[in-house]
Amino acid sequence: MRKEQLSRLKQMALKVREHCVRMSCSGGAFTGSALSCADLMVYLYGQFLSCDTGDPGRDYCFLSKGHAVPALYGTLAEMGVLRKERLSAHLSTSDDIYWHPNKNIPGVEFHSGSLGHLLPVAAGVALDCKLRGQGNRVVVILGDGELNEGSNWEACLLASACKLDNLIIIIDRNRFQANKKTEELVPLEPLEAKFRAFGLASETISGHDFEQMDELFFRIPLEHCRPSVIIAETVRGKGIPSIESRADRWFCNFPCEEVELLVKELHDTAGAGR
Amino acid sequence: MTSYQELLKDIALTDERFIVMTAENLASIRGIAGALGSRFVDTGIAEQSLVGMAAGLALRGRIPVVHALSTFLTMRAFEFIRTDVGIGNLTVKLCGGVPGFLSEANGPTHQALEDIALMRIIPSMNIFCPADEQELTLGLRQVLEHSGPFYIRLNHTKAVIEHDQDFKIGKAEVVFDGDDITILVYGMLFAEAVKARELLQTEGKNVRLLNMRTVKPVDEEAIIASARQTSLLVTLEDHFITGGLYSIVCEVLISRGINCKVLPIALENRWFKPALLPFVLEYEGFNGEKIAEKILKICQGGHQYATTSRINA
Numbered sequence: 277m278r279k280e281q282l283s284r285l286k287q288m289a290l291k292v293r294e295h296c297v298r299m300s301c302s303g304g305a306f307t308g309s310a311l312s313c314a315d316l317m318v319y320l321y322g323q324f325l326s327c328d329t330g331d332p333g334r335d336y337c338f339l340s341k342g343h344a345v346p347a348l349y350g351t352l353a354e355m356g357v358l359r360k361e362r363l364s365a366h367l368s369t370s371d372d373i374y375w376h377p378n379k380n381i382p383g384v385e386f387h388s389g390s391l392g393h394l395l396p397v398a399a400g401v402a403l404d405c406k407l408r409g410q411g412n413r414v415v416v417i418l419g420d421g422e423l424n425e426g427s428n429w430e431a432c433l434l435a436s437a438c439k440l441d442n443l444i445i446i447i448d449r450n451r452f453q454a455n456k457k458t459e460e461l462v463p464l465e466p467l468e469a470k471f472r473a474f475g476l477a478s479e480t481i482s483g484h485d486f487e488q489m490d491e492l493f494f495r496i497p498l499e500h501c502r503p504s505v506i507i508a509e510t511v512r513g514k515g516i517p518s519i520e521s522r523a524d525r526w527f528c529n530f531p532c533e534e535v536e537l538l539v540k541e542l543h544d545t546a547g548a549g550r
Numbered sequence: 551m552t553s554y555q556e557l558l559k560d561i562a563l564t565d566e567r568f569i570v571m572t573a574e575n576l577a578s579i580r581g582i583a584g585a586l587g588s589r590f591v592d593t594g595i596a597e598q599s600l601v602g603m604a605a606g607l608a609l610r611g612r613i614p615v616v617h618a619l620s621t622f623l624t625m626r627a628f629e630f631i632r633t634d635v636g637i638g639n640l641t642v643k644l645c646g647g648v649p650g651f652l653s654e655a656n657g658p659t660h661q662a663l664e665d666i667a668l669m670r671i672i673p674s675m676n677i678f679c680p681a682d683e684q685e686l687t688l689g690l691r692q693v694l695e696h697s698g699p700f701y702i703r704l705n706h707t708k709a710v711i712e713h714d715q716d717f718k719i720g721k722a723e724v725v726f727d728g729d730d731i732t733i734l735v736y737g738m739l740f741a742e743a744v745k746a747r748e749l750l751q752t753e754g755k756n757v758r759l760l761n762m763r764t765v766k767p768v769d770e771e772a773i774i775a776s777a778r779q780t781s782l783l784v785t786l787e788d789h790f791i792t793g794g795l796y797s798i799v800c801e802v803l804i805s806r807g808i809n810c811k812v813l814p815i816a817l818e819n820r821w822f823k824p825a826l827l828p829f830v831l832e833y834e835g836f837n838g839e840k841i842a843e844k845i846l847k848i849c850q851g852g853h854q855y856a857t858t859s860r861i862n863a
Binding site for chain 1: 594
């Protein structure tokens with residue numbers, strides 16, 4: 277990855293995180309979950325995918341962990357797909373900027389919010405691209421806690437059976453679910469081995485390292501005729517040390533005055549190169 | 551007569567939008583798999599993924615025609631139908647096998663007696679309950695080509711009479727006119743309703759028979775006209791009494807402020823005794839003779855109701 281590309285993605289990620297934090301007051305948002313996948317979103321939309329919804333040959337990106345939508349809103353806003361002014365209507369009836377993605381947001385291919393849904397849906401989209409002999413790539417982002425839902429494993433078996441090597445499943449492995457650490461509630465490890473056992477190709481990277489992402493994503497499909505699973509090791513609340521890796525920072529509704537302090541903390545942290 | 555699977559195959563072969571899918575239930579589509587090639591998708595025994603995948607295919611402009619047993623399709627995958635197909639208002643056709651009494655000797659695990667209640671509460675959903683295979687094929691093309699989701703209560707029983715060819719979604723078939731009693735029915739009990747009507751006619755009752763065809767959208771005008779023109783409405787269905795045709799008819803009457811006597815013949819708070827179909831109908835009181843008896847008893851009881859009232863058989 278060229279230096280200027282890396283710098284552009286980092287700048288964009290910082291802005292996306294700022295959007296996430298600013299959406300975390302006056303009603304709040306799932307800040308911790310959004311911040312953990314913010315770099316992944318930025319990389320996917322800003323570097324890897326071609327998601328112009330008017331183009332039939334476009335790539336698809338589905339956010340199955342729908343509650344992380346502030347990262348998606350922020351990314352779409354920074355990409356110029358969603359008008360930034362709309363973000364100020366967060367949670368008001370004057371727009372459709374609410375706690376889960378919906379089709380009234382340009383760039384959102386399908387609504388989500390109920391966990392365990394968009395992997396099967398993405399598999400259907402990937403299957404159709406295959407049937408038509410088209411090269412669209414289909415990405416779906418799942419939370420690690422979301423893997424508690426059996427429908428994901430059903431769909432993994434099916435995607436594997438259908439040899440959907442155009443399907444890319446990204447696990448936002450922040451090791452937390454709503455209230456607890458994943459390994460304390462329903463342990464997932466060894467996770468990579470689980471996906472392999474289901475017939476998918478799987479590798480683990482840091483979900484906050486653009487160069488690692490770039491190296492891995494451009495090798496997709498990781499294996500011939502198999503869907504690719506990328507386990508992205510991430511940190512809940514990434515970018516703001518005071519809220520990082522905290523079980524109680526899934527949903528956040530900060531006092532408005534605190535938001536400015538968190539934004540400052542975000543910028544200070546980025547400036548210090550953390 | 552062209553069978554369901556022959557017609558579905560013809561429609562799918564001439565229109566690339568169609569994808570025939572199943573969760574490994576081939577009963578209604580055994581002959582289609584080979585002909586459609588990659589546009590036949592068998593997901594294995596996985597109804598949630600079946601419906602989720604169908605939603606994904608529909609997002610790409612396909613029309614998935616999805617097959618699974620009614621119970622597993624509408625209940626195991628309910629949230630996928632409601633959340634993916636329903637909220638998305640996607641053109642996915644959900645074909646439920648062996649609904650209601652057609653599950654025969656399978657037992658309560660296979661008895662879809664709440665499928666209509668579940669499907670009709672989904673805002674964008676439509677429901678087609680053909681009386682027999684002839685009607686299934688009569689309405690199939692319209693139902694498949696209709697924009698938006700449809701639940702089809704598959705029914706391959708043999709037709710006992712020739713149906714009115716003028717099939718319209720949202721329009722009931724007036725099979726016989728009459729001015730004493732109206733029997734409103736859908737699905738496989740249609741044949742028993744025809745028998746019951748014959749028996750009632752010999753008893754001097756003039757019976758109107760309404761085949762509801764699509765219970766959603768329902769033909770409200772046909773219900774209202776019957777309530778005004780006949781003194782008793784009988785709703786007949788192989789479904790729980792809650793949420794099916796009896797509920798639909800009552801909702802229509804109340805919403806229009808119409809007073810009418812309504813006799814529900816349905817399963818009340820219980821599953822049916824599993825057995826071969828003729829035994830089930832006899833045992834549960836749903837064959838033509840038993841239905842006629844129940845209706846006659848009500849007529850002879852001389853009930854006088856001032857408001858829209860349910861009558862107990």
